[in-house]
Amino acid sequence: MIACQIQPNKLSLGLRGNPPFIDEEFYSTIKQKDSFWTMEDGEIHITLQKMNKAETWMAALKGHQSQQPNDAIVTEEVKKKMMLERFQEENPGFDFSSAEFNGQSPDPRTFMKDNRQF
Missing domain, CATH: 2.60.40.790 (Immunoglobulin-like)
Known part of the structure; x- marks a missing residue:
């Protein structure tokens, strides 16, 4: 249907x-x-x-x-969440669940100049 x-x-x-x-x-x-x-x-x-x-x-x-225009705070929080997810995938033996960023987080797609599609 x-x-x-x-x-x-x-x-x-x-x-x-x-x-x-x-x-x-x-x-x-x-x-x-x-x-x-x-x-x-x-x-x-x-x-x-x-x-x-x-x-x-x-x-x-x-x-x-x-x-509405992008909320810079929300955008930054999404980037931080994606960075933590990437760290967890790349380091499965570590727990990043309570990790926090201070300051502005880098773009998770270009962090450390790693341009692979993950």
């Missing part, structure tokens, strides 16, 4: 045989093979895996971001 297509750059969602009610481009590219949708208790859940894990998105879909 549900028609859902998740492509690397676009989401299409609707009822079979009808025009989709969501037919939008993603804010950035996703990993199609690692993204999926499920239905639970009458709700559709869409799980997307970003192509560039440390990339911050203004919204999941282009054109749907808030009309």
Whole structure:
């Protein structure tokens, strides 16, 4: 009954045989093979895996971001959270759950000039 297509750059969602009610481009590219949708208790859940894990998105879909300018404090907190996640992945034997940054955190995508897509 549900028609859902998740492509690397676009989401299409609707009822079979009808025009989709969501037919939008993603804010950035996703990993199609690692993204999926499920239905639970009458709700559709869409799980997307970003192509560039440390990339911050203004919204999941282009054109749907808030009309308010970015809050610098929120953006900085998101960067800090991504840095801690990266440290944890790169050092699985250590616990960074209570670690804190003081000052401005670096961009997690370019930290230590490591440009791999993780």
